[in-house]
Amino acid sequence: MTAGPLTLTVLGCDGSYPGPGGASSGYLVQYQGASVWLDAGSGTFANLQRYVAIEDLDAVVITHEHVDHWSDLEHLAVAARYVVVRDDVPLYCEPDLVSAMRTASAATVLAWSRIGPGSKLDIGGMTFTFSRTDHPVNTLAVRVDAGGRSLGYSADSGPEWGLAQLGPGLDLALCEATFLSEREDALGFHMSAKQAGATARAAGVAKLVITHLWPRTDRRAAEEEAAASFGGPVHVASIGDRFEV
Numbered sequence: 001m002t003a004g005p006l007t008l009t010v011l012g013c014d015g016s017y018p019g020p021g022g023a024s025s026g027y028l029v030q031y032q033g034a035s036v037w038l039d040a041g042s043g044t045f046a047n048l049q050r051y052v053a054i055e056d057l058d059a060v061v062i063t064h065e066h067v068d069h070w071s072d073l074e075h076l077a078v079a080a081r082y083v084v085v086r087d088d089v090p091l092y093c094e095p096d097l098v099s100a101m102r103t104a105s106a107a108t109v110l111a112w113s114r115i116g117p118g119s120k121l122d123i124g125g126m127t128f129t130f131s132r133t134d135h136p137v138n139t140l141a142v143r144v145d146a147g148g149r150s151l152g153y154s155a156d157s158g159p160e161w162g163l164a165q166l167g168p169g170l171d172l173a174l175c176e177a178t179f180l181s182e183r184e185d186a187l188g189f190h191m192s193a194k195q196a197g198a199t200a201r202a203a204g205v206a207k208l209v210i211t212h213l214w215p216r217t218d219r220r221a222a223e224e225e226a227a228a229s230f231g232g233p234v235h236v237a238s239i240g241d242r243f244e245v
């Protein structure tokens, strides 16, 4: 176990489906040698193994049952059953996902625990807390506190929920920004880049990273929209990005 700051590594950040060469939602959160895979969209299991061996994964946290956030759990299950041979990988998610996966092999080799908006998890010196977002299925935004630093992740949400509901003092917010503001009225269960910037500003976050852009959303335009409403520079997530929170 090595000492170190709270870090966030982007394993995949494409919204709703992976674009060419991309990966769906998935992040690696690490602190002092502990590693948590936060969302497990397609392509993220491959990228995860660039940073942590399957044997050393401490837990998986899944925000909701939409397939772009968990489909690679199936690959973890196969690797855990036949290759790595461990049946103790803790998996934290809502009951909806548990039921969706009951017939899958993942259900028998991962150590399921149900979480909800009031849950609090302590994993390797990190404290995880949750907030129900504005999305068509039960979805949990995530706050991670460790070593005096705080990370917030919106998961998927429309604008009726805001980052402030994760509590004050977020040093880094990872917020979904699926499309540009021109699409806001048509799809209210995701945020535009403009809305992502606005909710981050309202929550007083120090640093904003936008993610979950649809593969055809213009990254430059999204960055400009979000920066204008945030009132400061904004980073657009890419695979391999690593942030000290």
Ligand SMILES: [Zn+2]
Binding pocket: 015, 016, 025, 066, 068, 069, 156, 212
């Ligand atoms: Zn999604």
Ligand SMILES: [Zn+2]
Binding pocket: 064, 066, 135, 156
């Ligand atoms: Zn979703």
